[in-house]
Amino acid sequence: MHEIKHYLNGEHVAGTSGRFADVFNPATGDVIAKVPLASASEMDQAVKFAGAAQPAWAAMNPQRRARVMMKMVDLLHRDMDKLAEALSKEHGKTLPDAKGDVIRGLEVVEYCIGAPQLLKGEYTDGAGPGIDMYSMKQPLGVTAGVTPFNFPAMIPMWMFAPALAAGNAFILKPSERNPTVPIMLAELFEEAGLPKGVLQVVNGDKEAVDAIIQHPVIQSIGFVGSTPIAEYIYGNGCAAGKRVQAFGGAKNHAIIMPDADMDQVVDALIGAGYGAAGERCMAISVAVPVGEDTADRLIAALAPRVESLKIGPYTSEDDVDFGPVITPEAKRKILGLVDSGVEQGAELVVDGRNFSLQGYENGNFVGACLFDNVTTDMDIYKTEIFGPVLSTVRAKTYEEAVGMTMDHEYGNGTAIFTRDGDTARDFASRINVGMVGVNVPIPVPLAYHTFGGWKKSAFGDLNQHGPDAFKFYTRTKTVTSRWPSGTKEGADFSIPTMG
Ligand code: NAD
Numbered sequence: 431m432h433e434i435k436h437y438l439n440g441e442h443v444a445g446t447s448g449r450f451a452d453v454f455n456p457a458t459g460d461v462i463a464k465v466p467l468a469s470a471s472e473m474d475q476a477v478k479f480a481g482a483a484q485p486a487w488a489a490m491n492p493q494r495r496a497r498v499m500m501k502m503v504d505l506l507h508r509d510m511d512k513l514a515e516a517l518s519k520e521h522g523k524t525l526p527d528a529k530g531d532v533i534r535g536l537e538v539v540e541y542c543i544g545a546p547q548l549l550k551g552e553y554t555d556g557a558g559p560g561i562d563m564y565s566m567k568q569p570l571g572v573t574a575g576v577t578p579f580n581f582p583a584m585i586p587m588w589m590f591a592p593a594l595a596a597g598n599a600f601i602l603k604p605s606e607r608n609p610t611v612p613i614m615l616a617e618l619f620e621e622a623g624l625p626k627g628v629l630q631v632v633n634g635d636k637e638a639v640d641a642i643i644q645h646p647v648i649q650s651i652g653f654v655g656s657t658p659i660a661e662y663i664y665g666n667g668c669a670a671g672k673r674v675q676a677f678g679g680a681k682n683h684a685i686i687m688p689d690a691d692m693d694q695v696v697d698a699l700i701g702a703g704y705g706a707a708g709e710r711c712m713a714i715s716v717a718v719p720v721g722e723d724t725a726d727r728l729i730a731a732l733a734p735r736v737e738s739l740k741i742g743p744y745t746s747e748d749d750v751d752f753g754p755v756i757t758p759e760a761k762r763k764i765l766g767l768v769d770s771g772v773e774q775g776a777e778l779v780v781d782g783r784n785f786s787l788q789g790y791e792n793g794n795f796v797g798a799c800l801f802d803n804v805t806t807d808m809d810i811y812k813t814e815i816f817g818p819v820l821s822t823v824r825a826k827t828y829e830e831a832v833g834m835t836m837d838h839e840y841g842n843g844t845a846i847f848t849r850d851g852d853t854a855r856d857f858a859s860r861i862n863v864g865m866v867g868v869n870v871p872i873p874v875p876l877a878y879h880t881f882g883g884w885k886k887s888a889f890g891d892l893n894q895h896g897p898d899a900f901k902f903y904t905r906t907k908t909v910t911s912r913w914p915s916g917t918k919e920g921a922d923f924s925i926p927t928m929g
Contacts, residue, residue, distance in 0.1 A: 432463040434609050436472065436633055437616045439479040440626030446472060451606045451635065456522035456754040457743035459792030465609050468634035473601075473641035476630045480572040480599035481647055483627030488569045488597035492546040495595055499542045501622035502591075506536045509618065513611055517582055518744035520608035522753040522794070523706050525744050528583075534874070535587030535615075538895045541877035542595035548900045549596060561912045567904035569597035570649035570673065574642045576663065577612070578655040579605035579756050580709045586612045588881070589652040590629055592899035594619070599628045601648070603638050605655075607756055643667050650902070652894075653677065654711075656814075657840075657886050664889035675890035675902055677882060679814040680711045680842035683835040684871060685857065686719040686728055687828065690847035694869065696731045698847070702871035703820040704739055704798050707752045709760075711887075712843045712865070712872045715815060716804075717822045718831045725824045729779060729802050736780045736800045736820070743790060754794040755817055761794045764817030768799050771810035771821070777802045782818065806834055814840065828853065836862050842883030845871050864888065 434453065435442040445466020453463040487495070506513070514528035521528070542548075549567050557563040575589035582604060590600040604612040609631070616629050632638055642648055643666045650673040653663045657678030667674035684702070686695050702714040717732075719725035742750040755761050765783055772778050782797020796817055804811050804821040811821055825831035835844055845867035846857045854868045864883040867873030875881050875896070882893030892898040 431461065434463050434465040434613070434633065436466060436468060436476070437613045437631040438476050439483075439630065440620055442613075445633070447637075449637075453520055453607065453609065454757070455519055456756055457745070457790055457793045457795075459758070459794070462519065463610070465606050465633045467606065468603075468632045468638040468641070470637065470641035470644075473632055473634075473638055473645065476601050476632045477572055477645055477647050479627040480601055480630060483625055484569070484571055484597075484599035487594075487599065487625055487628045490597075492549050492595075492597075495597065496543045496545045498619070498623040499539050499545070499591065499595055502539050502619055503536060503543070505618045505622055506532060506539065509614070513583060513614060516614060517608070517611045518753070520610055521579065521582060522756065523709075523744065524750050524753055527706055527752075528744070531581050532583045534581075535584040535591075537877040538588050538899075539591045541895065542591045545595035545900075548897065549904065551906075557910070558912075560914060561910060563908065563910045565906050565908040567596070567900070568907055569904060571598060572601065572647050573598045573650045573652070573903060574601040574603065574648045575652040576603045576639055576642065576655065577605055579607035580706070580711070582608040582611045583615065585654050586615060588894050588899075590619075592895065593652075593903045594624065594629060596900055596903040598903055600630075601642070602629070602631045603634055603642060604631060606633060606635055609633050639663065643670055643672070649673065651676075652902070654894075660889055673902065675888075675892055675894070677711070677888050677894065678886055679816075679840060680713075680883065680887050681716060681811075681814055681838055681840040682712060682714050682843040682845070683716040683718050683831075683838070684714045684844070685825075685828070685831045685835065685846045686717060686724055687846065687848035687850065687853060688721050688724045689849045690724075690869075691849065692727055692731055695728065695847045696735055698845070698869075698871035699732060699820065700735050700739070702845075704736070704752055704818045707755050707796065708818045709755060709816055710872070711883075712874050714845065714871055715820060716811065717820055718825050718834065719822065720825050720828055720831050722824065725802070725822065729800075729822065732820075733779050733800060736798045739798045739818075741785065741795055741797065742787060743793065752818060754790075755796055756794065758794055760816065761796055764796050764815055764819065767810050767813060767815050767817075768819060771801055771804065771808060774808045774810075776804045776808060776810060776821070806837075812839075832857065832860065839886045840883070841885035842887035843867070843873055845869075845873060864893075
């Protein structure tokens, strides 16, 4: 069986901890590889390589670092098919969706070509007599990131592209479910001109993550994954003196107003609710039609579309809408929650629980499910299901729809469908959610804006990509200088002011 390695200092290095995890093809259930789970000493080795490589990389002028980003963009386009194939094999998502995963990461690499501009400091000429004041943005040093299974190309690139462009070294601990693509990305970066040791991939589980948290040389941790782990890494990382940004789970509501274009709504909910089998942190998992008539029209239009969704492996000859979920445990969790919804009194309008695909009986396929008459006290409403399940909660009024979205513990994304500008504007202004769509179901901001949720969906002050990423991966230093330095004013014991 294929043994995946760590990627340390430009070499593929076998794991030495003796611990491994199986990597599966989620469509067939076959074990396709084993991945080593690093010990603290393997992490320490990576940190030593990173520490040795980082100063020369940081000393390279930003325009030359930007050229590495430019070249990386070309290489990502060149290897797009190869990357998508490897990604789909370990994740299960369709090939077009896998390419989207790579492209949304590539767009952040493109943004980082602007590093020379983004890293410019500020200057005040003549802040006082003979005094100038300037600030500079300097890299943190050795930085690290921990990423989830659901975007194995995009999220690593969201972290390491700005980290590297800013002059840091970066150690990635990718999801142990699909480690192949992150290693391919690190190889491509070196082909693009990145010096060895500046970007490394250390595979592992909690032990490797704890080694990152505790390592005194690592300056920052970027995390994306479930909320309990985000809270763990944020709390412990901050306590260890590191700069941490940690992004967690979601339960994204779509509010459907009575005046919404129902055809557009149904298309939007089908894509955003069931694409990637619902395994997206920006998936719409709750539909909130306002008024009984809106709800009846929505369910009547949505149910046949959900029933006719095509589910299959990424290798299928036919067009497939979505693939399997990641693991048998994820499948069990999703089916258990659907059962609980039925037991707690929700109406399962489309029941995908018994879906099976001939020839893929051991795959983790879950049929699309649609619930109506869900209430906010039910587990299927409160919990992030992370599967192809859309829950409909009927609201009597706009205020009730807004209130339930506001009261939910998660605040990653939300959307409103309406033709009324006043309502849309009020919603965007009042809602306590980080990313808002107006007639747009998955409002993932583009690379030059920033991405991040509110409430239990994100911990830390700065968002991912956009200008925030360059703030996260740099420190500001402000210099006050006086020339000529020989001015004699005598000692002054009061605090300096310019008054
Ligand atoms: P996960 O939390 O299980 O794992 C994420 C990472 O944390 C992995 O690298 C894993 O190895 C590591 N990890 C797991 N358990 C750990 C522990 N006990 N201690 C330390 N590290 C641990 O998440 P997942 O299942 O890979 O991904 C799905 C989750 O990610 C969903 O909740 C989804 O909403 C969330 N997500 C959020 C965003 C966002 O931007 N907010 C984006 C994508 C995914």
